[in-house]
Amino acid sequence: MHVKYLSTLLLAVSQSATALVTGTRAVSNVASVAPVLEARWPWTVNKRTAQAVVENQTGKTIYGVGLVHKYSDNYVNSEDWPELAHGETSDPAVTVNYHTGDLTTGRDWWLVTWLGDDGKSVLYTDPNNGRCWIDQLEQAATKILPKIAAAIAKAQLKVPGASKLVKQITKELLDPLLNKAETCGFKQHILRDDDRNSRVTIVLKKGGEVVIKSPTGISYSVWRSKPLD
Incomplete structure (x- = not known):
């Protein structure tokens, strides 16, 4: 009687152990094929670039054309060209840097200057948001006025x-306009993700009109002339 009971007990223990091992293997196999979930930060910042040019539609040749782009206080990009005939587009283009992404708060700011063909004035894009930088430009130009003419x-x-x-x-x-933080006097035209690797064209038109074009939008401004006395 005791022998039979002991045999039954041993058989039950053996079956339980087998089930435990089989279950462990099953769990292990499931774990091995289950996808690995990576913890990812849900917000991203994408570094982008575009190519900016100036197109002269003023009706005459312009000289000493300078372009400055700022992306908030992260980037400053600038380029200059000795002259642009009417209908001509600046070459080479200037590469401009900007960010896109969920938490980006930066803005793109633009400014174009050039020299009057009389050698006694400076022309510039003016979005009517202040002339805080005009004094700096005028001071710099006045110091080298003889050289300009x-x-x-x-x-x-x-x-x-x-x-x-x-x-x-x-x-x-x-040079005085390349301070990263200062955007007074600059025109805002925001670049977006679909503008990456594309062309941004700033068109200087007759009558003082300025058009900034990129794949995602168009902005308008004006240009003015500042005599250097």
Whole structure:
């Protein structure tokens, strides 16, 4: 009687152990094929670039063209070209940097300046949001006014080396405008994800109109002339 009971007990223990091992293997197999879930931060910041150019539709040749782009206080991009004939687009384009993404709060700001063909004025895009930077530009231009007049005269006569001189003057004029934090006097035109690797064109038109075009939108502004006395 005791032997039979003991045999039954041992058989039950053996079956329980087998079931436990089988269950463990099943759980292990399920775990091995289950997808691995990675913890991901739900917000992203994407670094993007676009190509910006200036198109001259003012009706005449313009000299010492400078373009400044700012993405808030993260990036400053600038380029200058010695002259643009009417109907011409600046080359090479300037690469501009910006961000897109869920938590990005930055904005794109734009400014174009150029020299008057009389050698005595500076022209600039003006979105009517303040002239806080005009004094800086005027001071910089006034200091080199004799060089401006001479450079424009040489450029108009196609004197060798004139383009290099005009570019040098343009860089001196743009230098006060390259502060990352200052956007007063700049026009806002926001670049979005669909603008990446695309062209942004700033069109200077007759009568003082400015059009900024990119794949995701169009912005409008004006340009003005500042005599340098």
